Amino acid sequence: MNSRRDFLQKLTGSALAFSLLPRYANSSILHMHAYEGPVLRVALMGLGSYATRVAEAMQACQKAKITGLISGTPAKLKTWQGKYNVPDQNCYNYETFDAIRNNPDIDAVYVLTPNALHHDEVIRVAKTGKHVICEKPMGLNAKEGAEMVTACKAAGVKLLVGYRMHFEPNTLEIIRMRNEGAFGKIKFFQGLSGFRIGDPKQWRLNKQLAGGGSLMDIGIYSINGARYMTGEEPLWVTAQETKTDPVKFKDGVDETIQFQLGFPSGAVASCLSTYSMNYLDRFFLDGENGFAELQPATNYGPIKGRTHKGELNYPHIAHQTRQMEEMSDILLAGKQPIVPVDGGEALKDLKIIDAIYQATQTGKKVELSAL
Template sequence: MKTRRDFLQKLAAAGLALPVLSTMAKGSAMPILDTTPYDGPMLRVAIMGLGGYGSRVAEAMQDCKKARITGVISGTPSKIKDWQKKYNIPEKNCYNYSNFDAIKDNPDIDAVYVITPNALHREQVIRVAKAGKHAICEKPMALNAAEAQEMVDACKKANVKLLIGYRMHLEPKTLEIIRLRKEGKFGKILFFQGLSGFRIGDPTQWRLNKQLAGGGSMMDIGIYSVNGARYMVGEEPVWVTAQETKTDPVKFKDGVDETIQFQLGFPSGAVASCLSTYAMNNLDSFFLDGEKGFAELKPATGYGPIEGRTSFGELNFPHVTHQTVQMDEMAEMILNGKQPVVPMDGAEGLKDMKIIDAIYQAAKTGKKVPLSR
């Protein structure tokens, strides 16, 4: 791995200030300012899919200390040219969806961040793994649990890491609530509510295309409440019930869910009541209730700032750019084997896909669906 020694020395010589990131104090979710210049290995990342979220990740990575963009993969030549100029990416590190298998011979790329429509994740991650590169995949990681399992197996076979873009697993206020829950501050957990939704716009976008998205709101915003229920309660659910509502069958065609309410049951007896929708705004909140106290995040999963409070007071941690922290922390996971408080690997993504499969089954049949532990 190359380092940034020369780059840092040049900055120091020029008297320029280094960008610094918030990191986590040991044993706490409280961000502290890390002013130590970094001179270790860099995770060299190719971004696959140069759309809106890919651009957000790329911008955030400009402040990363341990990860940087070294390549791009896109089906749109004009986007590749724009990114080359903006991020100083050489021609030899630019690929399209047909030829990116050639990254296996490119030492400038350690990992590929797959930020494409859901239906493409399985094939693209498997190809990345076969090329011997680590894979980072946006959520949901696949169309269903069967595909997710194939991705996990392919990365294991190739001896590469598979990480999923669960940026909220590194968010300070979220981590503080998890810490308090683990310490028993809320007592026995009784209830979780997760509301995830917004009114979706352009009816022609891929998120409303069954073939590309694999569904509707549940395959996009809904995964936040699925995943959030698990890390907030601290258990794996054992059953699911669900109900689907559709008010606009023209916009939300067959197989594209508009609104799904779902309930989860946990081994301890705790229950979760959640909603996923593409038809309502102002829905981004988590609420956790225990015998001794409560915690609330509202907004809970947006790009920030996240707002939080507990029965013990407000959570007043500084806002940090989620994607910057995510990519630096993922560099640590890939390069140094660091383990996050809440897992971010393919196995974690697979658990969510099994629950989503069960939610769709429950909504279709009207029956309670058991989940294997």
């Protein structure tokens, strides 16, 4: 698996920095003393580049640890075993991982494989009785997403999705300010999500594995961001696709999509998803009484923000560290996050993705209530 983006960030943080965190950003990782509570025991499925980032970030966790590994590559399993001290009996391949049902060392499985594999793997994990964390997009479409949510509910397990930005302190501060009316009536959101993708042979440019192109990878950040920044669910979608390199971006693999969303309050969003332009990582929220901006808005950090009241400079801690600590509390202690990260939240994004693709194909406005 190739890197999503080349943002490499060291874990940082200090007692002084922790004291500056906003109220909505209180994270379970910010302990000033040793943690002695329950620990979420996690098996990572799919040991590629993003799994590497997750694994490294989890070394700073107090409430979550790696206790299992699932991979189709024996040599990779051996390497990761040694690095993260995972015993042989907790290592599986894709043919044998159903046996985790009998493994008390594993509470949850984090599915980090290509998009097209999520559906079947999440359902298989659910049937073992283990909780599931799945990378986004949760599935290839809303039909798959609904089946995944139903399967996890039937199995009595929780399904969470890797929405790391839902725990990011600058983002949460803007949400707090919006909820308190600091921006007044929200009128407009802009989301720009893009980068120039490299290796043309990577799975993200393979329709069978990715389910699409830029929208299924980087564009989902603007879709999800439009929802949590405005605090509303869209009613309609319009969209236009542009393709300048049909050799690299074959049929069914979108290069660039512009899309627009309309919300019940009358607010509108204008967003861009692309695999052919760099320096596109910006959210802008405009209200009658103020504004908020994040730039960068969703990369691996540090995230930078400002509002009409001044700069937001909350300390950076690896997003995956925050995510896994918070997900431990959600799964083990029933904590409710400020912004949901469950399968139902992901299903809403998949419905919008379906609508965007439909709009690009028909050239017509798509009413989300009809989906």
